[in-house]
Amino acid sequence: MIKKYMEEALKEANKAYKIGEIPIGCVIVRNNRIISKTHNLKEKKHSSLCHAEILGIKKISKKLKRWRLYDCEMYVTMQPCPMCASAIKQSRIGKVYYGVKNENNKISKMIFDSNDNNEQVEVVSGILEDECKKIVQKFFENKRK
Amino acid sequence: MIKKYMEEALKEANKAYKIGEIPIGCVIVRNNRIISKTHNLKEKKHSSLCHAEILGIKKISKKLKRWRLYDCEMYVTMQPCPMCASAIKQSRIGKVYYGVKNENNKISKMIFDSNDNNEQVEVVSGILEDECKKIVQKFFENKRK
Numbered sequence: 001m002i003k004k005y006m007e008e009a010l011k012e013a014n015k016a017y018k019i020g021e022i023p024i025g026c027v028i029v030r031n032n033r034i035i036s037k038t039h040n041l042k043e044k045k046h047s048s049l050c051h052a053e054i055l056g057i058k059k060i061s062k063k064l065k066r067w068r069l070y071d072c073e074m075y076v077t078m079q080p081c082p083m084c085a086s087a088i089k090q091s092r093i094g095k096v097y098y099g100v101k102n103e104n105n106k107i108s109k110m111i112f113d114s115n116d117n118n119e120q121v122e123v124v125s126g127i128l129e130d131e132c133k134k135i136v137q138k139f140f141e142n143k144r145k
Numbered sequence: 146m147i148k149k150y151m152e153e154a155l156k157e158a159n160k161a162y163k164i165g166e167i168p169i170g171c172v173i174v175r176n177n178r179i180i181s182k183t184h185n186l187k188e189k190k191h192s193s194l195c196h197a198e199i200l201g202i203k204k205i206s207k208k209l210k211r212w213r214l215y216d217c218e219m220y221v222t223m224q225p226c227p228m229c230a231s232a233i234k235q236s237r238i239g240k241v242y243y244g245v246k247n248e249n250n251k252i253s254k255m256i257f258d259s260n261d262n263n264e265q266v267e268v269v270s271g272i273l274e275d276e277c278k279k280i281v282q283k284f285f286e287n288k289r290k
Contacts, residue, residue, distance in 0.1 A: 061192040083231035
């Protein structure tokens with residue numbers, strides 16, 4: 001199931017790719033059902049806030065009418081940036097699976113590992129890592145051309 | 146002017162206080178004019194994302210139709226959390242003035258001080274510190290009662 005959910009996140013990343021956004025996709029799962037599918041829309045929405053993870057949290061909080069999302073799991077193709085890592089923790093999402101590491105985001109790991117306000121999150125990396133890496137590499141290679 | 150803008154942020158914090166939200170307020174200034182006033186709405190909006198700073202960035206990106214906010218200054222009553230600090234940096238906001246330190250947010254300072262992707266932000270602390278501290282203390286004292 002973990003791979004299946006990451007495949008769905010990859011489909012979202014591909015949607016971002018097709019419209020010229022950095023290809024990152026995210027799905028949120030609750031009770032073994034996908035309840036949110038989002039992808040990066042930073043350029044389209046003219047907003048640094050529109051990362052796939054933030055859009056997912058926004059959607060689910062609205063749907064469930066609560067900010068505590070302890071019963072939700074997130075699948076995201078790339079390691080969340082510090083903004084998203086902190087948003088995930090503050091939303092009390094229980095578990096995060098991600099595909100590929102972002103070498104610029106050492107602070108994200110610190111945020112996930114920190115233990116403030118009883119916020120705890122389990123983080124699993126390397127799910128479909130090659131596929132998640134390839135789509136981002138392809139994006140930046142095309143940009144450079 | 147710095148104090149005047151922080152007074153406006155304090156008025157926003159007071160609006161949050163009155164509706165039972167953690168009292169944090171934020172104003173964004175561009176060309177010497179206030180272009181956004183927001184306050185924490187986490188409980189009301191059922192969303193961890195609805196911090197005063199995030200709501201401000203969202204508002205301004207929408208208004209200016211761009212995510213690069215290098216010509217904007219932010220005035221916020223409390224030191225931004227890691228989510229907000231990272232959002233501020235990624236939005237390229239040039240300068241942040243805040244009132245009172247948040248002792249739980251050591252990672253925020255690291256985020257502000259880090260120098261990824263040419264994002265740089267000048268941070269000035271301690272503006273109307275006592276007033277910004279008092280309203281938060283009052284809020285938590287009442288909570289405990």
